[in-house]
Amino acid sequence: MRVMVIISALLMQLCLGATYSWSVYVLHLRDIVGISQAQAQIPFTLFYFIFPATMIFSGALLERFGPRFSTICGGILFGSGWAISSLGGDNFLYTIIGNGVIAGVGAGIAYIVPISTCMKWYPKNKGLVTGIAVAGFGGGAALVSSVAGFLLDRGFTPFSLFGYFGLTFTLLILFAAIFMVNPPDFKYSLPGVTRKTTWIFRDQRFLILYFCMFTGLAAGFAVNANIKELYQSATLMTGVSAVSFFALANAAGRVAWGGLFDRMGTVQAVMLNLIVQAAILFLTPVILISGGGLLLFAILTGFNYGGVLVIYAGSVARIWGAQRVASIYGWLFSANIPGAIAPLAAGYYYDKTGSFSLPLIGIGMLIMVAATTLHWQRRQIAEG
Secondary structure, eight states: OHHHHHHHHHHHHHHHGGGGGTHHHHHHHIIIIIOOHHHHTHHHHHHHHHHHHHHHHHHHHHHHHOHHHHHHHHHHHHHHHHHHHGGGGTOHHHHIIIIIIIHHHHHHHHTHHHHHHHHHHOTTOHHHHHHHHHHHHHHHHHHHHHHHHHHHTTTOOHHHHHHHHHHHHHHHHHHHHTTOOOOTTOOSOOTTOOSOOGGGGGOHHHHHHHHHHHHHHHHHHHHHHHGGGSSTTOOHHHHHHHHHHHHHHHHHHHHHHHHHHHHSOHHHHHHHHHHHHHHHHHTHHHHTTSHHHHHHHHHHHHHHHHHHHHHHHHHHHHHHOGGGHHHHHHHHHTTHHHHTHHHHHHHHHHHHHSOOHHHHHHHHHHHHHHHHHHHHTGGGOOOO
C-alpha cells in the first residue's frame, strides 16, 4: 500500500504540474488571439494567485474529509478548468477563467494531499519522500510541454489541446484517488493542539521562511513563464526544449534537494538554495547568449527552483510537526501569491525593452536580501 501511495502521488502531481508548460503556448496564443506577452501570462499568473489562496483553506478540508475526498474534488475541478479553457479561441476570457481560476482552485485542493499523505506514511524521510511526491509536478510539465510542442508543430491549436488534456487529467487524478488514504494508525489531532492556524503569522520563524520562499518562487515563475523568450534568437524547438529541460531539472531538483534537506539543517538548506539561485540570475547576461546557454540556464534555474517546493514543506514538518503540514504549509504556500506577480512584471518589462535581464537580476538581488535576513535571524529558526 505504501508503494501505491507514492505512485499515486506522482501521478497526481504529473497532472497538476501541467500548468508549468504554459510558456509553450504563449507565442501561439499571442498570434491567434492577438495579445501581448504580458496579457498571455494572465492565466498563468492568475493560476498562481488562486492555487495558493485555495491551499490556505484546503488543509482544513483535508483534515475533515480525508485525502481521497480532497483528491476527487480537486481532480474534477482541475480537469474541468482545462476543458473550459479550450473555449478561449472565441473569447480568451474562457481560458483565463478555466486555466486561471477553476484549475487553480482544483490544484489548491489536490496539491497538499500527496505531500501530507506521503509524510504520514514515511515519517522518517520527510524531505526525500516530499521530493519524490512532488517531483511529478515538474515531470508533468516536461511531459506535457513535449507532447504539446510536438502537436502544436503539427497544426493543433492550444485551445484544442486544453480540452484533450483536461479530460486526461480528470481521469488520471480520479484513479489516483483510490490509493490516497491515511495510514491505519494515523491520529488526526495532537493533544492540546488547536486547528486554527492564523496565529502562525505572529511566529517570526514563519515570517522569515515566508519571505525566503517568496523570493525563490518569484525567480522560478519569472523564468518558467517566459523561458522561450529569454533568448530571442532561439528556434521553436530550442524554446520547447528549454521548457522541458526546466521541468525535468525541476523534478530532479525536488528529489535531490529533498535528500539533501534530510542531511542538513533547515537554515543551511534554505541558505544554500537561495544563494545558488541568486548567483545564476546574476549571470544572466553571460549565460543567455546562445541556444545552448538558454538550455543551461533552464536546467540550473529549474533544478534550484525544484528545491523551493521541497525545502519549505520539510521545514514546516521539522519545526511544527508533520501533523500540522496540511494547515501551516497552506499558509506558507500563499507566498506564491506575491511571487506570481513576477511573470507579469518581467513580461511587461520585455514588452517595453525586449529584454529580461534587468528583472532577473533584480529578483537575484531580492533573493540576496532574503538570504541576508535568514543569516542574521538564523537562531530564530529552531528545529523541532
